[in-house]
Amino acid sequence: MCTWMAMTLTSTRTREPLSRSRVHVTRPVLGGRVRVSTAVADSSDRPVIRPMLMRSDDTGATVSLMPEGALLLAGDAIKVDIFVGPGARLELVEPAGTVAYAMNGDCASWSVTIELAAAASLVWAGEPFVVSEGASVLRSTTIRLDAGASMAWRETLVLGRHGERSGSLHQELTVTGHGDVPVLHEELDVGPDSSRLLLGGARAIGSVLMLGQRLPADVVVGCGARYELEAEGTLVRHLAWDAHLAMQRGVWSAARRRVDEQFR
Secondary structure, three states: OOOOOOOOOOOOOOOOOOEEEEEEEEOOOOOOOOEEEEEEEEOOOOOEEEEEEEEEOOOEEEEEEEEEOOOOOOOOEEEEEEEEOOOOEEEEEOOOOEEEOOOOOOOEEEEEEEEEOOOOEEEEEOOOEEEOOOOEEEEEEEEEEOOOOEEEEEEEEEEOOOOOOOOEEEEEEEEEOHHHOEEEEEEEEEOOOOOHHHHOOOOEEEEEEEEOOOOOOOOOOOOOEEEEOOOOEEEEEEEEOOHHHHOOHHHHHHHHHHHHHHHO
């Protein structure tokens, strides 16, 4: 049986991430094309997320997060570090979703750390993260924003593949602003024995999170719920039976346009 020891540990068997991926984007002081630094450290027998530069210009870059190998399997420990320097922008894309497979009593972890410097921006178009029956996953995201930074992030969580019950998931999201001011903290624990009252019978959770500024008031969220953060930011969340119904494409388009306007 896999037992979580603490947020800094991935499991009783795996104490350090086996796969580390890093993306750093900075704007040169004297101008010119942004500098994009990527790095990967991995175990020879484990999958890795490999950042691939797609395009760049004088203000920012687009990077694809390419999985090499099946993700997530028992014992996998994935860590992704993102840094966007002052006044730079970064767009992250995922070519496909991620599936956490059955783990036969073991577990896996997925950890993301994002740091946005002053006036930096990040747009991350996340694809569905599926927690298959029999999986056990610890998933954590830590975001820090300096003054004037902004971010648009799409996330779709799917609890079980078609015809399956959900696997077990502990998920945490922590956001802090300039001066380490708390912005948002969420925790979610779900599993095959969770009450249907927890999510109203839904198996897909779609979220669009804007940080550093709010969504325009006229954006239609449909069946989703809209939450205005006390700090500048908006969270829109929708519960649905299928992933494609939870992805809130219209809300996502509005969020990324809002962040892109910073560089026009």
